[in-house]
Amino acid sequence: MNTVVKIENLVKRYKELVAVDHMNLSIEKGEIFGLLGPNGSGKSTIINCLLSLTNYDKGEITVFGEKMRADNYSVKGRIGVVLQNVAVFDELTVYENIDYFCSLYVSDKEKRKALVQEAIAFVGLEEFVKFYPKKLSGGLLRRLNIACGIAHKPELIIFDEPTVAVDPQSRNKILEGIQELNRQGATVIYTSHYMEEVEQICSRIAIIDKGQLVATGTKDELKSMIQTGETIRVEVPEMTSEVLFGLEKLSHIISVEYNDGLVTIKCSGGRHNVLHVLEYLNNTGTSFGRVFAEQPTLNDVFLEITGKELRDEVQ
Amino acid sequence: MIHYFYRLKRLLRMKQLFFWSIIFPLLLGTVFKVAFSDATNKDWGFATIPVAVTTEEGGIRDEAFVSFLKEMKNGDVAFFAVEECDRETAEAMLSGGDVSAVIVTGEETKVILRENGLNSTVVKTVVDGYLQSKDMFVEAAMNGKLTEVIGAFSKEIETLGVKEFEGTSKDPFVQYFQALIAMASLYGAMYGLMNTNELDIKFANVSARRLAAPMRAIPTVLCDVAAAFTIQYIQFLINIAYFILILKVDFGSINGWLFLGGVFYSLLGVLNGYFIGTVVQKSDGLQNAIMMGCTMFSCFLAGLMVGNIRISLELTAPIVNRVNQATLIADSMQALCIMGDMEKYARCLLGILIWCVCLVVGSILVLMMRQRRTGRSVKLA
Numbered sequence: 001m002n003t004v005v006k007i008e009n010l011v012k013r014y015k016e017l018v019a020v021d022h023m024n025l026s027i028e029k030g031e032i033f034g035l036l037g038p039n040g041s042g043k044s045t046i047i048n049c050l051l052s053l054t055n056y057d058k059g060e061i062t063v064f065g066e067k068m069r070a071d072n073y074s075v076k077g078r079i080g081v082v083l084q085n086v087a088v089f090d091e092l093t094v095y096e097n098i099d100y101f102c103s104l105y106v107s108d109k110e111k112r113k114a115l116v117q118e119a120i121a122f123v124g125l126e127e128f129v130k131f132y133p134k135k136l137s138g139g140l141l142r143r144l145n146i147a148c149g150i151a152h153k154p155e156l157i158i159f160d161e162p163t164v165a166v167d168p169q170s171r172n173k174i175l176e177g178i179q180e181l182n183r184q185g186a187t188v189i190y191t192s193h194y195m196e197e198v199e200q201i202c203s204r205i206a207i208i209d210k211g212q213l214v215a216t217g218t219k220d221e222l223k224s225m226i227q228t229g230e231t232i233r234v235e236v237p238e239m240t241s242e243v244l245f246g247l248e249k250l251s252h253i254i255s256v257e258y259n260d261g262l263v264t265i266k267c268s269g270g271r272h273n274v275l276h277v278l279e280y281l282n283n284t285g286t287s288f289g290r291v292f293a294e295q296p297t298l299n300d301v302f303l304e305i306t307g308k309e310l311r312d313e314v315q
Numbered sequence: 316m317i318h319y320f321y322r323l324k325r326l327l328r329m330k331q332l333f334f335w336s337i338i339f340p341l342l343l344g345t346v347f348k349v350a351f352s353d354a355t356n357k358d359w360g361f362a363t364i365p366v367a368v369t370t371e372e373g374g375i376r377d378e379a380f381v382s383f384l385k386e387m388k389n390g391d392v393a394f395f396a397v398e399e400c401d402r403e404t405a406e407a408m409l410s411g412g413d414v415s416a417v418i419v420t421g422e423e424t425k426v427i428l429r430e431n432g433l434n435s436t437v438v439k440t441v442v443d444g445y446l447q448s449k450d451m452f453v454e455a456a457m458n459g460k461l462t463e464v465i466g467a468f469s470k471e472i473e474t475l476g477v478k479e480f481e482g483t484s485k486d487p488f489v490q491y492f493q494a495l496i497a498m499a500s501l502y503g504a505m506y507g508l509m510n511t512n513e514l515d516i517k518f519a520n521v522s523a524r525r526l527a528a529p530m531r532a533i534p535t536v537l538c539d540v541a542a543a544f545t546i547q548y549i550q551f552l553i554n555i556a557y558f559i560l561i562l563k564v565d566f567g568s569i570n571g572w573l574f575l576g577g578v579f580y581s582l583l584g585v586l587n588g589y590f591i592g593t594v595v596q597k598s599d600g601l602q603n604a605i606m607m608g609c610t611m612f613s614c615f616l617a618g619l620m621v622g623n624i625r626i627s628l629e630l631t632a633p634i635v636n637r638v639n640q641a642t643l644i645a646d647s648m649q650a651l652c653i654m655g656d657m658e659k660y661a662r663c664l665l666g667i668l669i670w671c672v673c674l675v676v677g678s679i680l681v682l683m684m685r686q687r688r689t690g691r692s693v694k695l696a
Contacts, residue, residue: 051527073529081527087520091328092321103317104528148524 002029003065004156004187005050010059012045012211019045020056021211027189027204032182034202035191036298042211043191044084047160050189051081063156077105080154080186084161086145088133095120095129098147105152119151123177139170146174150181157181158189163197175201195298205298209306223296226304228254229269230296232277235289236263243284250276318535322542332505337550340499341557344492348562351488364434365396365414367405374421379453381420383445394441418442440630492564493648494619497641499554500580501610506543507588508602513539515592540585547581567652572660576651579667580644586674587640593678596685610641617641643667 005027012020020042027033035043048054050061052070061068063075088097098116106112120126123143133141142162150157159178163171179201182188192198198205199219207214207222215222229252239258247256247265252273254266267273274293281288326332368384370376387394398405398414405417409427415434417427426442428435513522514536525535555573558564588606595602611619616639618625625642628635636642647663650656 048523051523053523053526070526073531076527076529079527081524083520083523085520087524089325089521091325096321096324100317100321101524101528103321104525104530107317 003027004029004031004063005189006060006062007046007050008060008062010046010049010056010061012042012049012054012056019211020049023059023208023211023213025206025213025216027187029187030182030185031204032178032188032190032202034198034205035189035208036193036195036198036205036302037208037214038193041193041208043193043208044160045211046208047158047189047191051079051158052076077152078155080149080152080157082146082149082157082159082162084164086133086141088141088144088148090133093130093132094125094136094144094147097133097144098151101148102151105154115151115153119147122150122180123147124173138165139167139173142166142170142174146177150186154186156187156189158191160191161193163192163194171197195302199298207298207302207305209302214305215301219298222298222301226296226301227268228296228300228304229267230273231294232265232267232274233292233294234263234265234277234281235261235291236281236286237261237289239263239286243281243286246284247277247280250280252276318538319542322539323545326506326542326546329509332509336499336502336505336547337553340495340502340550340554343498344495344554344558344562344564347488347491347495348564351491363393363396364416364437365398366438367398367400367408367414367417369400369402369405369417369419371419371421371423372402377420377424380418380424380445380449384418384441387441394437489564489566489653490618490625490645490649492558492566493645494614494617494641496551496554496558496648497580497617497644498610498614498619499550500547500577500584500644501587501613501641503543503547503550503581503584504588504591504606504610505603506546507540507585507590508592508599508606509588510536510539510543510585511589511592512599512602540589543585543588544581547584548577551577551581566648568655569652572651572657573648576644576647576660576664579647579664579671582671583640583644583667583674586671586678590674590678593681613639613641617645637666640667640670643670 003026007023007025010020010023023046037043049056052068064078066072066075068075092100098119102112102116106115120129123146125143125147128136128140133144136144163174175197178188190202204218205222206216215225244256244258247253252267252269254268257264265277368381384395384397408414409417416438419425424442424446426439515522559566591602591606595605616624616635625636643663643666647660650659650663
């Protein structure tokens with residue numbers, strides 16, 4: 001069986017608020033599955049339900065083919081969790097923290113010792129094993145947080161926004177580490193509101209808004225769902241309304257805007273759009289400067305499906 | 316076992332908790348010792364209480380009552396040194412501190428006290444008891460059986476705490492230290508509170524990680540309780556050792572049974588924390604405030620701030636002394652070390668045990684009710 005997690009018709013309410021609304025998801029073995037959505041969209045609630053940290057009103061969650069319950073210890077033992085907030089004990093050193101959390105899964109002392117050393121090496125905290133968390137920088141703390149969640153070598157690892165408030169360098173290290181864990185065989189669920197991260201590492205993505213599953217698929221599949229294709233920006237010092245009108249008439253052009261010497265042209269798929277636009281500008285004798293072309297992003301997908309910017313929701 | 320040891324290690328490294336549960340009681344004990352040092356240097360063996368007895372103008376002297384006062388004895392020592400005189404002289408003696416009370420007999424028997432204190436309480440208790448049983452005393456005096464009745468009445472007085480004067484401890488301030496031990500024991504609630512919150516995702520980030528792990532509920536909670544209990548019991552031993560060996564507080568006859576009592580005291584403190592943590596779900600600040608408030612009020616009723624309050628409560632509202640946690644602890648120490656009353660000691664420990672059972676059952680019921688009502692997970696299966 002290749003399905004690691006199956007969520008069927010999941011509903012979770014907090015009084016009147018429907019936090020998760022009839023959610024259906026299926027996560028396959030070996031995937032890095034991204035849960036993308038703005039803050040408050042229900043990502044963490046789904047994770048809490050999945051880990052049996054909270055009860056839910058309706059639906060069923062199956063992990064490794066078994067129904068997930070708080071007392072399903074065999075399944076819990078195969079899952080690792082890296083939470084958004086650093087969850088370590090301030091009174092224990094780096095080594096002790098990793099050893100303690102690993103001991104919740106592995107009772108054999110020798111085996112645990114080896115696993116802890118491996119986890120320390122994986123996150124690069126060898127020099128800090130005797131440090132207390134308060135002495136670590138934000139990036140190192142995040143690495144410790146990850147080590148505590150993965151030391152027992154789980155088959156399914158859940159990363160709940162692990163890069164929030166992390167500097168770019170540490171963020172890249174974390175993302176590389178997640179990909180490495182995936183290469184080593186772990187299935188990963190990665191929640192984030194940073195679309196670039198999700199786009200960078202996830203093999204499949206579910207977009208969530210207001211507790212509902214908006215769309216799911218690979219990044220290419222998601223982008224192909226929307227009308228918007230590439231966006232072309234051309235520096236044009238002077239532009240006549242005739243030329244603008246002419247640009248709009250070109251095939252595969254959805255909209256054209258001109259502001260402060262920059263023309264923004266949204267295309268709806270099609271090939272060689274940049275070439276056609278530049279050819280038209282040449283033919284009309286319009287002089288132009290630099291040209292930029294961008295493929296649609298997941299933000300465009302989110303915008304087109306929900307009618308709002310993903311970034312707007314980010315706090 | 317690893318969970319127990321890591322828990323122990325963490326609790327020992329928590330400086331704030333360490334201060335409040337271990338250092339603070341030692342400091343407070345030292346302050347008490349310094350404050351009472353002059354007083355404790357006096358000879359606090361049982362002393363006869365001087366009283367002046369006078370008769371109301373135009374009234375008839377209550378012969379039976381005066382005989383009763385003169386006959387009352389604590390062992391071989393008379394309870395009262397009775398000075399019979401006129402009202403003016405009696406009041407002059409009272410204001411001069413020569414007597415602890417003036418008893419006015421006549422139509423109505425009244426007691427005039429100089430100040431609050433154990434002596435005053437004893438006089439008041441004796442007079443009230445006499446007036447309530449006046450007919451019995453008069454009849455006994457007439458039948459020549461006053462001695463037997465007084466014997467029975469003296470026993471009754473002893474139960475009010477007067478007996479501590481005849482015990483092995485000559486330190487009248489030992490009750491403050493008993494209350495202090497009670498306070499330190501009840502501070503164990505801090506550990507219990509922290510343990511509870513670390514199993515609730517609302518209060519601690521680590522709880523989610525712990526609860527996502529394949530931890531079994533009962534062993535986990537037991538490990539947490541055991542670690543908190545261990546620290547609390549060590550605290551009890553440190554306090555006792557410091558008070559006796561360093562501060563030279565005379566607790567009376569210390570024996571092995573006290574260490575059994577320490578087990579009950581420590582457990583009670585920790586379980587208080589579990590109960591508060593389970594019932595109060597608002598914020599950890601509020602939890603701590605309630606915990607400290609309850610502890611200090613309980614200790615106040617046990618005589619931490621007002622020395623004779625236990626005796627006063629015994630006279631006015633004895634039920635408070637039977638149910639107040641700090642009083643149960645202080646009373647058990649008094650019963651064991653001072654009165655040598657094993658029956659009372661066992662009764663106090665039974666009271667503490669009942670509290671422990673109530674706290675555990677109460678916590679479980681609240682958790683179950685909350686889970687049913689809100690759907691919020693108890694977290695541990």
